[in-house]
Amino acid sequence: MSAYPPAVQELIDEFGRLPGIGPKSAQRIALYLVNAPLQDATRLARSIDNTKARIGFCTRCHNMAEDELCSICSDPRRDPSVICVVEEARDLIAVERTGEFHGLYHVLGGVISPIEGIGPDQLHVRDLVVRLSDERVTELIVCTNPNIEGETTALYLARLLADTGIRITRLASGLPVGGDLEYADELTLGRAIEARRRLDAPGT
Amino acid sequence: MSAYPPAVQELIDEFGRLPGIGPKSAQRIALYLVNAPLQDATRLARSIDNTKARIGFCTRCHNMAEDELCSICSDPRRDPSVICVVEEARDLIAVERTGEFHGLYHVLGGVISPIEGIGPDQLHVRDLVVRLSDERVTELIVCTNPNIEGETTALYLARLLADTGIRITRLASGLPVGGDLEYADELTLGRAIEARRRLDAPGT
Numbered sequence: 001m002s003a004y005p006p007a008v009q010e011l012i013d014e015f016g017r018l019p020g021i022g023p024k025s026a027q028r029i030a031l032y033l034v035n036a037p038l039q040d041a042t043r044l045a046r047s048i049d050n051t052k053a054r055i056g057f058c059t060r061c062h063n064m065a066e067d068e069l070c071s072i073c074s075d076p077r078r079d080p081s082v083i084c085v086v087e088e089a090r091d092l093i094a095v096e097r098t099g100e101f102h103g104l105y106h107v108l109g110g111v112i113s114p115i116e117g118i119g120p121d122q123l124h125v126r127d128l129v130v131r132l133s134d135e136r137v138t139e140l141i142v143c144t145n146p147n148i149e150g151e152t153t154a155l156y157l158a159r160l161l162a163d164t165g166i167r168i169t170r171l172a173s174g175l176p177v178g179g180d181l182e183y184a185d186e187l188t189l190g191r192a193i194e195a196r197r198r199l200d201a202p203g204t
Numbered sequence: 205m206s207a208y209p210p211a212v213q214e215l216i217d218e219f220g221r222l223p224g225i226g227p228k229s230a231q232r233i234a235l236y237l238v239n240a241p242l243q244d245a246t247r248l249a250r251s252i253d254n255t256k257a258r259i260g261f262c263t264r265c266h267n268m269a270e271d272e273l274c275s276i277c278s279d280p281r282r283d284p285s286v287i288c289v290v291e292e293a294r295d296l297i298a299v300e301r302t303g304e305f306h307g308l309y310h311v312l313g314g315v316i317s318p319i320e321g322i323g324p325d326q327l328h329v330r331d332l333v334v335r336l337s338d339e340r341v342t343e344l345i346v347c348t349n350p351n352i353e354g355e356t357t358a359l360y361l362a363r364l365l366a367d368t369g370i371r372i373t374r375l376a377s378g379l380p381v382g383g384d385l386e387y388a389d390e391l392t393l394g395r396a397i398e399a400r401r402r403l404d405a406p407g408t
Contacts, residue, residue: 003300014251045252094206
């Protein structure tokens with residue numbers, strides 16, 4: 001028997017279902033909410049309802065969107081000739097934060113992972129192919145994660161789109177800026193050496 | 205400018221206010237809910253509302269309660285002659301889980317902490333004194349945490365109630381069961397030596 005009142009136990013269970021929240025954290029949050037002012041707890045509940053009511057997915061790129069198109073797809077200042085392919089919306093946010101990319105996106109909704117039974121048909125790959133034939137795209141930057149699934153997905157897309165004439169690029173792998181050579185793993189350091197760049201003295 | 209739609213940014217901010225959830229976790233949870241089925245997200249929101257609507261505090265011991273009295277105070281099988289004083293409801297749950305305690309509780313709602321400006325008046329100390337004069341209590345087990353604030357609070361209560369004739373006890377400090385002597389801190393090991401128990405051979 002749980003020592004918690006049923007409503008509290010239920011709340012603990014609900015929080016425990018969220019990603020990255022273990023049983024102890026779920027307990028802590030639930031008890032925090034029991035003690036919190038009513039308006040604080042209500043604001044959280046309303047915010048969840050509001051998000052589910054207002055946020056859908058962009059029909060063009062599958063980013064989060066309040067309307068049919070997301071704020072990026074509907075922005076006329078973005079360059080439609082370059083598309084950045086990402087796994088999830090959170091990766092899109094990460095690229096946006098760099099301020100270095102001014103094109104459009106395409107959210108795959110995951111990566112190819114035979115172990116989890118996810119192939120191209122479970123991802124938004126077909127939509128991407130349609131977009132590439134409809135829109136005047138010259139470059140596709142594949143921004144999947146630099147791990148096995150991400151690389152597999154990137155290679156799959158490169159092969160699939162080889163005949164389209166679109167330039168397909170991949171994010172550079174190498175040492176993180178501000179990182180420490182000593183602590184870099186061999187794979188990363190190996191990639192950094194392989195993809196070394198010529199350093200020209202300024203003014204030459 | 206945030207790259208998230210306003211409703212999502214608001215949800216991230218709300219989750220970020222919960223204890224133990226940093227900005228990255230808040231983002232992860234919010235994006236999880238955006239992608240989750242509507243019914244899952246709604247169940248979480250309803251559970252928060254339900255908890256706030258149904259759960260209050262026991263008028264006798266300040267534990268969480270669905271009615272005027274909590275499930276422990278209203279259980280006639282509990283022994284009303286022993287009261288266990290805890291800081292928060294979560295400590296009460298921890299004691300309940302041991303199955304070793306069959307008396308009643310009193311939740312202080314915190315500990316004495318001069319640095320944070322919390323004195324006995326900010327805690328449910330006065331209620332405790334009233335309870336002790338009204339109810340036939342013979343023992344008060346002070347289960348505050350074994351840290352400076354917890355010890356201070358325990359000593360304060362011991363002094364305050366010295367003349368009542370009630371037996372005031374404190375949880376034993378010592379090595380955790382299954383713990384490792386080598387890794388015990390000096391304070392804990394010191395306490396364990398100080399409070400050593402006589403070991404009688406069985407049958408003598």
